[in-house]
Amino acid sequence: MKVALVTGAATGIGAAICRRLARDGIAIGVLDILIDDARTVADQIGGAGGKAIPLQADITDREQVKAAVAKLRDAFGAITVLVNNAGITAMVPFEDLTDAQWDRMFEVNTKGTFIVTQLVVPDMKAAGWGRIVNISSSSAQSGAPLMAHYSASKGAVIALTKTLARELGPLGITCNNIPPRFVMNTVMSEKHFDDSHKSREEWIKAGPIRRQGEPEDIAGACAWLVSDEAGYVTGQTIGVNGGRYI
Ligand SMILES: NC(=O)c1ccc[n+]([C@@H]2O[C@H](COP(=O)([O-])OP(=O)(O)OC[C@H]3O[C@@H](n4cnc5c(N)ncnc54)[C@H](O)[C@@H]3O)[C@@H](O)[C@H]2O)c1
Incomplete structure (x- = not known):
């Protein structure tokens, strides 16, 4: 049985990823600061x-993540x-x-990703097999x-993905990233949507696939990237965006 740690997993895209990977028989650590919501997803x-357990940790806190990783492993x-x-996200004029x-x-988007990854890679290295999706x-x-600070922090995540693909590939570990766009029905996107003052129709019309994204769209791509079938795919940016950016 494979074991996955999913962060930010109590709501939105993360919760959909947990449910999708669990359907493939993967045991899930549902990690979030929101423990009650994480417990609901695990239940x-x-x-x-x-199979799933809830894990409470702030990904910027190395000790909390270390404890959560140990609990999932146990x-x-x-x-x-x-x-x-x-x-996290926010809209602020530059x-x-x-x-x-x-x-x-x-701290959250980039360093948190670094901390969690560094604490999980030793298990993957020992197994000679691993899948990381950012x-x-x-x-x-x-x-x-x-969104200067947000977009820059996520650009750093893409650069980190490429470097980890190169550094960890020889150990049997792949690392890819999915850059979502306009995935509705999440806490983040509903707030962002309100802040952007654009109509839903404007967002939808901007891409060739004329609908909004759903958390399940991201989860489906993620399920493939962590599968055995995707073993020859690493360092890639897999756009799940209705074709908005090609
Ligand atoms: N929804 C979109 O349209 C969209 C677009 C682009 C990128 N994304 C990215 O997708 C991911 C998920 O987004 P979402 O829309 O589901 O957002 P969301 O706000 O609904 O979910 C994010 C989750 O992360 C958790 N979290 C935040 N800070 C944390 C921390 N320090 N430690 C542990 N958990 C923490 C939150 O509690 C929350 O449950 C985010 O990385 C976001 O930047 C989303």
């Missing part, structure tokens, strides 16, 4: 016949699948951005007004 998976065994999904806002964005953002591909 849903258990109720559907899968429950199900070595962790060979990691989905770095936890993230000229108003403070050092504190910039640092916080990088959830980045299409804003890092296209740029996004009012």
Whole structure:
């Protein structure tokens, strides 16, 4: 049985990824700061016949992540699948951005990804097999007004993905990223959508696939990237964006 750690897994895209990977028979560590919601996701998976445990940790806190990783390993065994999904966002005009806002964005989106990955890679190395998927953002591909700190922090995640692909590939570990765009029905996107003052129709019309993205769209791509079938795919940016950025 494979074991996956999914971060930011209590809601939105992360919760959909947990449910999808569990359907493939993978045991899941549902990690989030929101432990009650994480427990709900783990219970849903258990109720559907899968295996999952909730894990409370802030990904910027190395000791908390270390404890969560140990708990997951004790429950199900070595962790060979990691989905770095936890993230935060905000819209701030570039000229108003403070050092504190910039640092916080990088602390969660970039350093948090670094911390979690560094703590899980030893299991993958020992197994000679591993799958890492980083959830980045299409804003890092296209740029996004009012999101300088967010898009830059996600651009760093894409660069980290490419470097880990090169460094860890010889150990049997792949590392890819999915940059979502306009995935609705998540806490983050509903707030962002309100802040952007664009109509839903405007967002939808901007891409060739004329619908909004759903968390399950990202989860489906993620399930393939962590599968055995995707073993020859690494360092890639797999756009799941309705064709908006080609
Ligand atoms: N929804 C979109 O349209 C969209 C677009 C581009 C990128 N993304 C990226 O997809 C990922 C998931 O987004 P979502 O829309 O599901 O957002 P969401 O806000 O609904 O979920 C994010 C989850 O991450 C958790 N989290 C935040 N900071 C954390 C921390 N320090 N430690 C542990 N957990 C933490 C939150 O509690 C939350 O459960 C994010 O990385 C986001 O940047 C989303």
